[in-house]
């Protein structure tokens with residue numbers, strides 16, 4: 437089975453579904469990660485500086501190493517501007533995905549929940565749903581939306597439908613790989629009690645696991661399933 441993970445920024449794929457990715461790989465599935473935006477440059481006041489280029493190449497290398505820890509060696513970077521996807525024509529975003537997805541023939545796609553505070557996450561969610569719309573012959577049968585600690589839970593009450601998971605993946609055997617992959621994104625991680633700390637991510641995995649009676653899990657919302 438071919439699986440594609442579409443993440444807005446480098447680190448979102450591991451935060452959202454790193455354990456599930458490792459589990460797919462262990463099951464013999466082929467996993468591809470698509471990272472839509474650059475990451476990190478939104479922290480600068482302007483783009484295009486030499487330091488940006490240097491930060492980005494460091495971040496890309498982190499992305500490759502993190503995915504390798506999960507057993508994923510196919511990582512594609514679309515290099516849209518970080519946290520500025522609302523300045524990109526929606527059609528360009530959809531087209532960029534439509535250029536990559538047909539070759540990959542994914543039967544299952546993981547991406548962001550629309551219930552995130554981060555604008556890039558919201559826009560990537562919509563772009564994936566659009567690129568994978570169920571036209572005749574569509575091979576993508578399942579679209580699952582993940583949560584990203586430090587974004588999904590930060591959306592204000594009433595500003596969007598809340599993230600209520602209805603799909604859980606037992607990652608008890610893969611939590612260690614997820615934590616190890618997150619360590620490759622050390623520059624993106626924060627110290628406890630920040631929501632994007634290793635301690636918080638482990639606590640979330642255990643809470644999602646406890647919700648379904650296993651040691652650790654990742655939680656998703658099913659956006660579409662075709663049978």
Ligand SMILES: [Zn+2]
Pocket residue numbers: 444445448554556557584
């Ligand atoms: Zn992100």
